[in-house]
Amino acid sequence: xxxxxxxxxxxxxxxxxxxxxxxxxxxxxxxxxxxxxxxxxxxxxxxxxxxxxxxxxxxxxxxxxxxxxxxxxxxxxxxxxxxxxxxxxxxxxxxxxxxxxxxxxxxxxxxxxxxxxxxxxxxxxxxxxxxxxxxxxxxxxxxxxxxxxxxxxxx
Amino acid sequence: xxxxxxxxxxxxxxxxxxxxxxxxxxxxxxxxxxxxxxxxxxxxxxxxxxxxxxxxxxxxxxxxxxxxxxxxxxxxxxxxxxxxxxxxxxxxxxxxxxxxxxxxxxxxxxxxxxxxxxxxxxxxxxxxxxxxxxxxxxxxxxxxxxxxxxxxxxx
DNA sequence: AAACTTTTGACTAATGTTGACTATCATTAT
DNA sequence: ATAATGATAGTCAACATTAGTCAAAAGTTT
Numbered sequence: 001x002x003x004x005x006x007x008x009x010x011x012x013x014x015x016x017x018x019x020x021x022x023x024x025x026x027x028x029x030x031x032x033x034x035x036x037x038x039x040x041x042x043x044x045x046x047x048x049x050x051x052x053x054x055x056x057x058x059x060x061x062x063x064x065x066x067x068x069x070x071x072x073x074x075x076x077x078x079x080x081x082x083x084x085x086x087x088x089x090x091x092x093x094x095x096x097x098x099x100x101x102x103x104x105x106x107x108x109x110x111x112x113x114x115x116x117x118x119x120x121x122x123x124x125x126x127x128x129x130x131x132x133x134x135x136x137x138x139x140x141x142x143x144x145x146x147x148x149x150x151x152x153x154x155x
Numbered sequence: 156x157x158x159x160x161x162x163x164x165x166x167x168x169x170x171x172x173x174x175x176x177x178x179x180x181x182x183x184x185x186x187x188x189x190x191x192x193x194x195x196x197x198x199x200x201x202x203x204x205x206x207x208x209x210x211x212x213x214x215x216x217x218x219x220x221x222x223x224x225x226x227x228x229x230x231x232x233x234x235x236x237x238x239x240x241x242x243x244x245x246x247x248x249x250x251x252x253x254x255x256x257x258x259x260x261x262x263x264x265x266x267x268x269x270x271x272x273x274x275x276x277x278x279x280x281x282x283x284x285x286x287x288x289x290x291x292x293x294x295x296x297x298x299x300x301x302x303x304x305x306x307x308x309x310x
Numbered sequence: 311a312a313a314c315t316t317t318t319g320a321c322t323a324a325t326g327t328t329g330a331c332t333a334t335c336a337t338t339a340t
Numbered sequence: 341a342t343a344a345t346g347a348t349a350g351t352c353a354a355c356a357t358t359a360g361t362c363a364a365a366a367g368t369t370t
Binding site: 004005007008113114115117118119120121122123124126127128129139142143146147149150151 | 218219220222269270272273274276277278279281282283284294297298301302304305306310
């Protein structure tokens with residue numbers, strides 16, 4: 001229902017393929033041409049929608065025969081990935097990034113829909129509501145880390 | 156419910172659509188133009204007439220291809236019980252009191268064990284970690300109220 | 311008159327698009 | 341080997357396109 005902009009359409013295109021193949025390798029310029037946009041738009045899509053927070057790992061190579069490879073990873077079953085995620089969170093994390101992480105955990109069946117929604121309610125921007133954005137992001141990071149640790153060790 | 160002012164008319168327009176479709180996605184500027192008002196009036200209408208108390212959930216996105224999505228949700232049967240709890244919580248709540256509330260929600264089968272544990276992890280004293288106890292209790296209250304509001308409807 | 315609600319617009323914030331410039335790698339020429 | 345060239349992908353900042361906030365002004369109700 002959503003997706004009027006090119007970025008959303010490209011995202012959808014790539015994720016549809018990834019639903020089947022677990023990993024894809026693209027040529028940046030080809031995809032750009034396919035969707036009639038500049039090549040750097042592909043970078044934008046990848047940087048905003050295929051991050052580790054979203055459960056994807058990207059590798060690329062320049063020069064002749066260059067490529068961009070996107071792989072879907074599992075957040076919890078792979079301990080290293082979870083550690084990477086915690087590193088990304090660090091001492092502060094934005095609302096958008098946090099949303100992506102919870103979304104990924106739901107997609108990996110670590111969280112039920114209801115659990116995910118409750119967590120999202122807790123770390124929502126309007127919920128935390130601090131004057132200082134840095135404080136807000138710091139508190140969100142602490143909550144998220146606390147929850148991830150619970151998911152990792154308890155349960 | 157007479158449509159004397161523009162806000163009432165816009166409200167009626169949107170709710171008529173929502174009577175059929177359960178969810179709508181609008182472009183703020185389009186609706187504003189349709190009713191010949193400034194865009195921010197749409198925000199006013201949404202903030203005063205499409206709240207969770209009224210059974211609506213709103214989500215939006217800015218930038219190219221941006222939108223405002225309004226969904227009608229089904230409030231669960233004991234939604235007003237949750238409202239009472241929120242009144243009790245007010246603007247601040249201690250760790251101990253919060254624990255009791257979560258505990259009782261678990262006993263009433265509103266929350267599963269895992270859901271309860273995740274919430275407790277989020278509002279834990281060490282997680283929030285504020286110097287000032289008053290700030291800590293205020294943040295905990297906001298989180299708890301947001302979660303209770305989310306519990307009022309399914310999905 | 312006071313209190314409350316609605317209307318308006320200037321300013322802010324978030325997200326998306328574009329292109330010039332840079333970095334890296336493979337191949338070919340010297 | 342080394343250098344030059346061509347073929348990729350990456351970065352970044354300017355610009356474009358939405359929606360959000362806030363408070364003053366205007367209108368309405370008590």
